[in-house]
Amino acid sequence: MAGWTERFGLAGRWAMVTGASKGIGLEICKVLADAGADIVAVGRDNKGLEEARASVQRASRECLVVEADLATIEGCNQATRDALAHAGTIDILVNNAGIALIDPLIEATAARWDETMAINLRAPFLLAQAVVPSMIAKRAGKIINISSQAGVVGLEQHGAYSASKGGLNMLTKVMCIEWSKHNIQCNAVCPTIVLTPMGKQVWGDRSKSQPMLDKTPLGRFGQPVEVADLVLFLSSSASDLITGECVLIDGGFTSM
Numbered sequence: 001m002a003g004w005t006e007r008f009g010l011a012g013r014w015a016m017v018t019g020a021s022k023g024i025g026l027e028i029c030k031v032l033a034d035a036g037a038d039i040v041a042v043g044r045d046n047k048g049l050e051e052a053r054a055s056v057q058r059a060s061r062e063c064l065v066v067e068a069d070l071a072t073i074e075g076c077n078q079a080t081r082d083a084l085a086h087a088g089t090i091d092i093l094v095n096n097a098g099i100a101l102i103d104p105l106i107e108a109t110a111a112r113w114d115e116t117m118a119i120n121l122r123a124p125f126l127l128a129q130a131v132v133p134s135m136i137a138k139r140a141g142k143i144i145n146i147s148s149q150a151g152v153v154g155l156e157q158h159g160a161y162s163a164s165k166g167g168l169n170m171l172t173k174v175m176c177i178e179w180s181k182h183n184i185q186c187n188a189v190c191p192t193i194v195l196t197p198m199g200k201q202v203w204g205d206r207s208k209s210q211p212m213l214d215k216t217p218l219g220r221f222g223q224p225v226e227v228a229d230l231v232l233f234l235s236s237s238a239s240d241l242i243t244g245e246c247v248l249i250d251g252g253f254t255s256m
Contacts, residue, residue: 007238011036014087015235016131018070018079018123019097021048023196024146026055027224028094031232033059037092040083042066070097070123071115080130089134092235095124095168096146100202105159113160120164125171128186132179141184144234145172146227149190149250165190169246176244185243187234192250194222217252 015032019025021043029039033056041052041063049065056063066082069075083090098120101112124145135141150158151165168188175186193203193212199221203209213219230249233239248254 002237004238008232008236009036010092010232010235013037013091013235014040014083014089015092015094016040016042016079016083016087016090016127017094017096018042018127019146020052021045023198024191024194024224024227025094025096026052027228028096028231029063030055030059031225031228032092032094032235033061033063035232035236036061037235038062038087040064040066040087040090042068042070042079042083043097044069070127071118073122073126076123076126077130080127084131084134089138090131091135091138091140092142092144093128093131094144094146094231094235095127097123098146098148098164100158100161100198102157102161102202103159104157108159116160116164117167120161121167121171124168128175132184135184136179136182139183141179141182142235142239143172143175143179143184143186144231145169145186145188146231147172147188147190147246149192149248149253151188152190152246152248153254172246173244180243185234185240187239187242187244188246189227189230189234190246190248190250191227192216192222192253194224194227196224212253215253215256216250217255220251222249222251 015037020041068079148165172188
């Protein structure tokens, strides 16, 4: 058996990370590059993508930047075309891009519902569908979908978001059922609130965040690197027996 550094290492692999320009996605790019992966960084914010490129290059890894709007079908198609044309194959797909449009159900609009589903649920499906043939050809691959604890338990004013993440969890399980025979592991990561810019925007008000903290046994929210470290494990050969799982990283919130 290979040593632990080899089992957890990603040398020689290409990882495609969406939502790579900030927050959790940016941190995932850094951590996977540190572990030896070359990166395809996908996002809408050119400045943030250049930060991702610089971080990956500091780890002496290659980084392809793809500016694409994953809310559109063509944006998803463009991202995978560019990634495969450059890398030839994608060994690790991290579907991290997501939005949280917070509304009471009675006030939610169809447009905001559709936008949430397009980015949080349709894009992971389209991206996986496009890159998995190359994984099948190699008989190896990792797909990690960044979901949420809100896909496991309901949260007030998170109707569209929770529905999209619950759908993503079930999509992950179907990916597992259909693609495990090709030695492709598919898992979802379900974090608690993570203190990214988006997390701070939604939960920055102490009157809103304190009730959540009171229900969290560890008494704190997450940091992006904690999610990225779990993604590293699920991207590595150390996790080859783990597939079809929705792995909660929530400080114990769902134990309450």
